Amino acid sequence: MQFGDFAGNASIKRQLSSQIDAGHYPHALLIEGPLGSGRRTLARLIARAALCRHGEHAARPCGTCAACQKTAPPDLTELGGDGATLSVDAIRRLREDAFLLPNESAYRVMILAEAQAMTPQAQNALLKILEEPPAHLLFILTCDKRTSLLETIRSRCVCLTLAPTMWEEAQPVLTTRLPKESPEELCRAHSLFGGCIGQVIDGVGDGTFRQVLDLTPRIAAAIVAPNEAELMELTASLEKEKQLTVGVLSGLSLILRDALVRKYGGITTLSTSPDVAAQLASRLTAQRLTALMEQVEQLQFALARNMNNNLFLTRLCACLRAAAGY
Numbered sequence: 255m256q257f258g259d260f261a262g263n264a265s266i267k268r269q270l271s272s273q274i275d276a277g278h279y280p281h282a283l284l285i286e287g288p289l290g291s292g293r294r295t296l297a298r299l300i301a302r303a304a305l306c307r308h309g310e311h312a313a314r315p316c317g318t319c320a321a322c323q324k325t326a327p328p329d330l331t332e333l334g335g336d337g338a339t340l341s342v343d344a345i346r347r348l349r350e351d352a353f354l355l356p357n358e359s360a361y362r363v364m365i366l367a368e369a370q371a372m373t374p375q376a377q378n379a380l381l382k383i384l385e386e387p388p389a390h391l392l393f394i395l396t397c398d399k400r401t402s403l404l405e406t407i408r409s410r411c412v413c414l415t416l417a418p419t420m421w422e423e424a425q426p427v428l429t430t431r432l433p434k435e436s437p438e439e440l441c442r443a444h445s446l447f448g449g450c451i452g453q454v455i456d457g458v459g460d461g462t463f464r465q466v467l468d469l470t471p472r473i474a475a476a477i478v479a480p481n482e483a484e485l486m487e488l489t490a491s492l493e494k495e496k497q498l499t500v501g502v503l504s505g506l507s508l509i510l511r512d513a514l515v516r517k518y519g520g521i522t523t524l525s526t527s528p529d530v531a532a533q534l535a536s537r538l539t540a541q542r543l544t545a546l547m548e549q550v551e552q553l554q555f556a557l558a559r560n561m562n563n564n565l566f567l568t569r570l571c572a573c574l575r576a577a578a579g580y
């Protein structure tokens with residue numbers, strides 16, 4: 255199988271290649287991973303490999319055959335990924351199509367992106383397809399965490415877990431996709447967005463990255479400011495900006511790690527704010543810094559669980575101030 259510029263995840267590529275190069279496709283695949291880790295990209299690559307008309311499995315998707323050239327192949331259906339809830343009716347319609355024979359390929363491929371957006375009823379309707387799938391069907395689900403789906407769904411899928419990329423793996427893709435940015439800036443963005451290439455491309459492209467660089471050190475400093483108002487004011491600008499909040503939390507975690515290393519006499523520059531890291535190191539004990547890092551981790555987890563944003567920001571201020579002992 256050919257993976258184009260899909261970066262990293264070498265063991266998953268090996269696993270897929272060994273199956274697909276032998277012409278074996280599982281009936282149902284579940285690709286899990288954080289936002290921007292390439293779930294949808296990989297799902298489409300596998301779909302294209304299944305639909306490709308190239309004679310040799312090892313070269314799929316070839317990119318040149320009639321099937322690969324089509325922008326909307328008739329045997330490929332994609333649903334979800336737009337943030338809306340996936341209803342039982344949508345899945346029932348999908349189920350009707352799933353049993354139709356493919357038009358021109360060996361497989362009918364269905365991609366269900368952000369499968370965690372299915373209601374429990376929708377998941378049960380999907381289960382009816384996965385329990386007795388027709389031979390021609392390849393079903394590919396993507397989700398943030400497999401545990402957000404019913405166990406009965408998970409047990410019928412081959413699960414693949416995407417990992418964030420290392421900088422060396424991501425660098426060739428990022429320098430091609432974002433040619434105007436310097437390698438230093440891209441490396442910083444890569445670290446800030448946790449190695450998730452999709453987040454880096456979106457964040458640099460839409461200005462979120464710059465905003466994160468501007469806001470994060472100010473928020474970090476406000477954690478230890480004399481009164482809480484400063485932190486509340488700064489975090490208010492995160493309202494309705496979930497991606498910015500994700501970036502700021504990653505940035506905070508880097509500053510806190512720098513501060514903790516300083517506390518033990520070392521110097522790291524994971525963040526771009528050595529002055530704020532030094533300030534936190536001088537004001538807080540190692541225990542407080544560790545507690546803050548744990549809080550940031552819990553906040554990242556809560557954010558990924560789609561907590562109400564206003565509630566989330568109130569919690570963020572209260573938790574960070576309390577962990578710092580302010």
Ligand SMILES: [Zn+2]
Binds near residue numbers: 306318
């Ligand atoms: Zn092809």
